[in-house]
Amino acid sequence: MPELPEVETTQRGIAPHILNQLITKVIIRDKRLRWPIPDNLAHVLIGHKIESIQRRGKYILLNNGHGHVILHLGMSGRIHILPTQTPAKKHDHVDIVFNEKCLRFTDPRRFGCVLWTTEDPQYHPLLANLGPEPLSDAFDAGYLYARSRKRTLTIKSFLMNSHIVVGVGNIYANEALFLAGIRPQLAAGKISRARYVDLVFHIKQVLTKAIELGGTTLRDFTASDGKPGYFQQQLYVYGRGGQACIKCGNTLKEIRMHQRSTVYCARCQ
DNA sequence: AAATTCTCCTGAAGGC
């Protein structure tokens, strides 16, 4: 389940393989993703080079000089860089083929997307209303404090709302709230500015560490068998319900909040 | 406007 650090690692991993490479072919095996893959994708890509690659939230943007491919990995999406002619397996939905290599998009659950836009991608409907990047200066305690006033929803839902801040998925919301000592079910609007200072610090720290770890454990994106870009991070609470709290030894509670697994320490948070 | 619920999908894991 790719979160922002995995997407960042994926972007960094594939960039050297595809930048300035000429697109010679596009193969769409199954267009049924979150939204259908546009029929004209091959037509708009072939014959152009990938000039730049960026990340915005959990979206990866490929610019070929005429427009942008908007990629999202959804729940189970993966990108591999493979030699051309590599036989496709089940769930290998799209190939963007270059002279010697091929970018392959694989997604068993098909929650991801592969779209195309000729407008400035920041104005695309999917990106236009996204919140700030969590690692940018725009994301600070004052911002969260202001946006949260009078909001009664839980702090966890608030953090996971991509219109508030991008890239904080379920795993890192759990982790950051634990590190900041804040109960997930607290109303966002009732949290003090001082506690938001703490929370922002931990969100940035946990994401930064994960990205660093992703960099050091980066697998070979050209391998078809590995798990490129994905890595195990030390998780304090996520997936540890019923086990001992690392800070105090108390048994971690696991509950469902908005259909999402939520783990916390009732003593520390 | 805000908050909640529904929905897409398939592989993994657990129960019997």
Added chain:
DNA sequence: TGCCTTCAGGAGAATT
């Protein structure tokens, strides 16, 4: 061995 159920969840759409 195999069939069944449940769970995992990003985020837009629908609904209250």
